[in-house]
Amino acid sequence: xxxxxxxxxxxxxxxxxxxxxxxxxxxxxxxxxxxxxxxxxxxxxxxxxxxxxxxxxxxxxxxxxxxxxxxxxxxxxxxxxxxxxxxxxxxxxxxxxxxxxxxxxxxxxxxxxxxxxxxxxxxxxxxxxxxxxxxxxxxxxxxxxxxxxxxxxxxxxxxxxxxxxxxxxxxxxxxxxxxxxxxxxxxxxxxxxxxxxxxxxxxxxxxxxxxxxxxxxxxxx
Amino acid sequence: xxxxxxxxxxxxxxxxxxxxxxxxxxxxxxxxxxxxxxxxxxxxxxxxxxxxxxxxxxxxxxxxxxxxxxxxxxxxxxxxxxxxxxxxxxxxxxxxxxxxxxxxxxxxxxxxxxxxxxxxxxxxxxxxxxxxxxxxxxxxxxxxxxxxxxxxxxxxxxxxxxxxxxxxxxxxxxxxxxxxxxxxxxxxxxxxxxxxxxxxxxxxxxxxxxxxxxxxxxxxxxxxxxxxxxxxxxxxxxxxxxxxxxxxxxxxxxxxxxxxxxxxxxxxxxxxxxxxxxxxxxxxxxxxxxxxxxxxxxxxxxxxxxxxxxxxxxxxxxxxxxxxxxxxxxxxxxxxxxxxxxxxxxxxxxxxxxxxxxxxxxxxxxxxxx
Numbered sequence: 378x379x380x381x382x383x384x385x386x387x388x389x390x391x392x393x394x395x396x397x398x399x400x401x402x403x404x405x406x407x408x409x410x411x412x413x414x415x416x417x418x419x420x421x422x423x424x425x426x427x428x429x430x431x432x433x434x435x436x437x438x439x440x441x442x443x444x445x446x447x448x449x450x451x452x453x454x455x456x457x458x459x460x461x462x463x464x465x466x467x468x469x470x471x472x473x474x475x476x477x478x479x480x481x482x483x484x485x486x487x488x489x490x491x492x493x494x495x496x497x498x499x500x501x502x503x504x505x506x507x508x509x510x511x512x513x514x515x516x517x518x519x520x521x522x523x524x525x526x527x528x529x530x531x532x533x534x535x536x537x538x539x540x541x542x543x544x545x546x547x548x549x550x551x552x553x554x555x556x557x558x559x560x561x562x563x564x565x566x567x568x569x570x571x572x573x574x575x576x577x578x579x580x581x582x583x584x585x586x587x588x589x590x591x592x593x594x595x596x597x598x
Numbered sequence: 599x600x601x602x603x604x605x606x607x608x609x610x611x612x613x614x615x616x617x618x619x620x621x622x623x624x625x626x627x628x629x630x631x632x633x634x635x636x637x638x639x640x641x642x643x644x645x646x647x648x649x650x651x652x653x654x655x656x657x658x659x660x661x662x663x664x665x666x667x668x669x670x671x672x673x674x675x676x677x678x679x680x681x682x683x684x685x686x687x688x689x690x691x692x693x694x695x696x697x698x699x700x701x702x703x704x705x706x707x708x709x710x711x712x713x714x715x716x717x718x719x720x721x722x723x724x725x726x727x728x729x730x731x732x733x734x735x736x737x738x739x740x741x742x743x744x745x746x747x748x749x750x751x752x753x754x755x756x757x758x759x760x761x762x763x764x765x766x767x768x769x770x771x772x773x774x775x776x777x778x779x780x781x782x783x784x785x786x787x788x789x790x791x792x793x794x795x796x797x798x799x800x801x802x803x804x805x806x807x808x809x810x811x812x813x814x815x816x817x818x819x820x821x822x823x824x825x826x827x828x829x830x831x832x833x834x835x836x837x838x839x840x841x842x843x844x845x846x847x848x849x850x851x852x853x854x855x856x857x858x859x860x861x862x863x864x865x866x867x868x869x870x871x872x873x874x875x876x877x878x879x880x881x882x883x884x885x886x887x888x889x890x891x892x893x894x895x896x897x898x899x900x901x902x903x904x905x906x907x908x909x910x911x912x913x914x915x916x917x918x919x920x921x922x923x924x925x926x927x928x929x930x931x932x933x934x935x936x937x938x939x940x941x942x943x944x945x946x947x948x949x950x951x952x953x954x955x956x957x958x959x960x961x962x963x964x965x966x967x968x
Contacts, residue, residue, distance in 0.1 A: 382796075386788035390725065399732055449739075451746035451764065473892070475657035511660045511752045516760065517892065525746070556746040557761055565765075 405441035413440040448527065450555040450568055453510045456526030457503060458553040459546040460576035463522035466496035470514035470523055478504040479514060498543060505531060506539030516557045521580045524553030527568040553579060603629040612641050618715065619963025623956075627949060635944045637937060642967040650927040655681050655894050656755060658927070662914075663750040665929065666965035668711050669908045671697075671704035671741070674754040679835055680903040680914035681756050685896035690885055693758020694836050695878040699771070700744065700753060701905075702867040702874070706778055707737045708908035709818075709860040709867075712960040713785060716857055719957040720798055726788070733781040736774055743767050756894060758884035771875065775868050782865055790858070799853035803943040803955035807851065813938050817910025818859045819959060823851035829906040841873045853951075853958040860960070893922055909933050909960055929968060933961040 408416065413435035414424035425432045434440050448454075466483035482500035515525050526549075533539060552568040555561035560581050566573070573579050611622035620641035626634035646661045653661070662673040675697055682689055714730030738748040743764055745753035753759050789795050807823040820827055828845050830838040846862040848855035884890070896918040904913035910932025919925040936959050943955045 382788075382792040383794070386792050389729075389784055389788040392784075393725075393729065399735075449742045449746065449764075451744075451761075452742060453746035473657075475653055475660050509660060509750065510747065511750070512746065513657065513660070513752075554746065555764075559761070562764060 401444065401446065403444050403446060406444045407438055408435065408440050408442050409438070410435045410440075412442065416440075416442050445569065448569065450527075450561070450566065452527055452529075452554055453512045453525045453556050454527045454529045454554065455505050455508065455510065455531050456528040456549055456552070457541065457546060458524040458526055458549070458551050458573075458579075459501070459543075460522050460551075460579055461498060461543070461547055462576045463520045463580065464498060464501075465520060465522075466498050467519065469517040469519060473513045473517035475511065475513060476507055476509065478507045480504075501543040501546065503541045503546075504539065505541055506536050512556050521558065521560075522576075524558060524579065525556045527552050527554050551579075605633055612638075618957065618961060619966075621963050621966075623952075625944075625952065630949045632944050632947050632949065632952060635941050637940055639937075639963065640967050642963045644968065646968045647927050647929060650924055652923055654922045655685075655896070655924070656892065658924070659752045659754060660750070663752055664964060665931070665968055666907070666909070666912075666933065666962045667749060668962050668964075669704045669708040670749060670751050671700045671753065672708075672905065672907045672912060674751060675701045675836075676903060676905045676907065676912045677914050678754040678756060679905060680901050680916050681894075681896070683903050684899065684901035684916050684918055685756065685890075685894050687757045687885065687890050687894075690758045690882050692762070692878060692881040693883045695874050696744075696759050696763060696883060697754055698836050698838075699871055699874045699878075700741070700751075700759075702871045703737050703740060705908045706864045706867045707734045708960075709864040710734045710737075710781075712860050712908075712957075713789075713857060716799075716853075716954065716957050717789075719953040720795065729781070730785065733778060736777060740767070740770060740774055743770065755884050757890045758882075760884065762883045768875070771871070775871060778868055779865070782861060786861060790861075796854065798951070798954060799857060799958075800850070802853050802951045803947060803958065804850070804852045805939060805942060809939065809942060810851075813935075815910065815936050815939060817907065817932055817936065817960075818856055818863060819910065819936055821846060822848045822855035822859045824849040829904060829911060833904075835903065835905055837874075837877075840877065841870055843870050843873075853954055856958040856960075895920060895922055904930065907932055909962065909965070910936055929965075931965045931968060933959075933963075933965040937961055937966060 410432055411421055413431060414421040417424055417428070419427065431440065466481060468481045471477070471479040471481050480500055480502040481498065483496040483498050486497050510525070512525055515523055531539070551572050551574050553561065553573055554568055555566060605626050605628045607624060607626045609622065609624055612620045622638040622641070624636040624638060625632055644664070646665055650658045650661055659674055659677065662677045663670040665673050681687070710730040710733055714727040717726040741751055742748050744767065745751050745761070805823060807825050810820050810823050811825065816827065824847055826845055826847060829835070831845055843866050846859050846866060848859050898918060898920045900915065900917040902913055902915040904911045911930060912932055913930035915928040915930070916924045917926040940956070940959070944952060947955060
């Protein structure tokens with residue numbers, strides 16, 4: 378009927394007007410006095426007495442708390458997680474990369490905890506500035522040494538700073554994404570709260586017992 | 599005294615919010631009426647087809663993501679079907695079901711974008727577009743659960759997908775399907791009975807079915823003119839022959855018909871996904887590396903596979919010389935071919951209908967220029 382379409386349309390707008398917002402404030406969320414007190418771990422009265430300047434800021438709407446975005450554990454982000462002890466320098470990742478941005482230089486002479494003798498990495502550079510995070514390098518890694526990371530904030534003023542070197546990879550926090558790593562998903566691993574520091578836990582196989590490890594080292598000597 | 603008007607040439611784009619990408623239209627107006635239109639494109643040309651000649655068959659998936667960036671899953675599917683035909687790979691059952699679910703979700707997302715931007719072009723700036731995009735975000739969240747990326751998915755591999763759906767996916771999918779139907783209901787509530795939408799879209803840019811067929815236009819644009827042509831039904835690929843779905847047809851062939859077909863098709867996609875979920879069985883999602891190695895070398899020959907993309911017939915033509923990379927790749931991009939009738943659509947129309955008609959083609963410049 379003529380004339381009914383418009384009110385019906387506006388009713389939809391009205392419905393959405395009272396709906397909870399779906400947008401998320403990022404990287405910081407504004408909090409009021411109660412939120413700021415909760416963040417500081419005090420009750421509001423104590424907060425006002427102990428930290429008057431902060432409480433005035435909070436009442437004025439200037440207090441903020443950082444927000445963690447909801448992401449899937451499979452999210453393919455940067456900050457690659459790399460376990461040098463697992464790497465045999467086979468360069469599968471470098472061959473599989475569509476853009477050829479992984480540079481590997483290796484020399485023989487490393488004694489690996491898993492494989493015995495293997496190559497030692499001298500250079501392992503990933504040019505994150507050109508990376509498109511397709512995850513093919515991670516898919517190619519036969520020893521689960523390289524994992525996608527979970528973060529995505531990596532802006533710099535200089536392009537050269539986006540080349541991640543071996544030292545940086547080793548020093549980085551180990552928060553591997555469960556992309557192409559079913560072993561993490563089986564254990565319901567959440568990279569946003571947990572870390573995997575031990576390289577044995579990052580592999581697809583079962584972790585060898587301490588006795589087996591000891592025996593292996595004794596045998597090799 | 600009669601008022602005289604003089605033809606004026608106006609340059610729209612290449613940077614214009616209503617051109618859906620970097621696209622330039624040189625339009626000659628006589629008063630409000632469009633006298634002549636000259637499309638200029640190629641601003642987003644990245645040479646994907648040439649780049650494919652020096653990448654292995656798996657690496658090319660990343661290029662197909664970036665062609666039609668509003669429906670990357672469908673591009674992945676079309677490309678992988680072509681690779682499977684070329685190399686004679688038998689896909690795994692679960693892999694096929696998973697990629698069908700992903701493709702239909704992508705079709706809904708793409709049609710939501712088309713509908714949202716149609717409203718933007720009608721002059722409803724912002725708000726209704728956000729209603730459509732909000733639902734698309736939830737679909738992209740599902741993709742993030744599946745493959746770790748929202749737009750540059752690269753989810754498919756020769757013979758299936760790279761990884762099975764995670765534990766929480768099926769519950770989230772069920773919830774999302776209900777949400778999609780609600781959103782489409784809401785969209786129709788304020789659009790399908792809206793007099794302003796009627797008066798702006800009905801009877802504008804009418805194209806005859808014969809003209810559409812002669813110009814090899816496909817997809818929702820063709821079905822809006824009453825031609826029953828859907829490759830999922832005419833030439834079933836994957837497991838579409840095991841699924842029953844309605845073909846959405848409209849006879850008016852105007853802007854409203856094209857909008858209507860898209861919304862109804864999105865509804866039908868929900869139906870298809872429900873049937874896929876009911877029929878999916880546990881099993882491997884991709885063939886073992888003994889059958890399909892990481893580096894495939896298809897025998898000499900060529901293969902063309904076309905699927906029903908969100909915008910029309912999306913085809914990939916691959917020529918192999920027996921090496922690790924294709925000798926030649928060609929993409930039949932529906933956006934580019936649907937553009938060919940732009941002059942017939944626009945000339946004789948009014949200035950206000952220019953962007954509505956242009957938007958109803960639902961083109962994507964990433965696919966036009968590749």
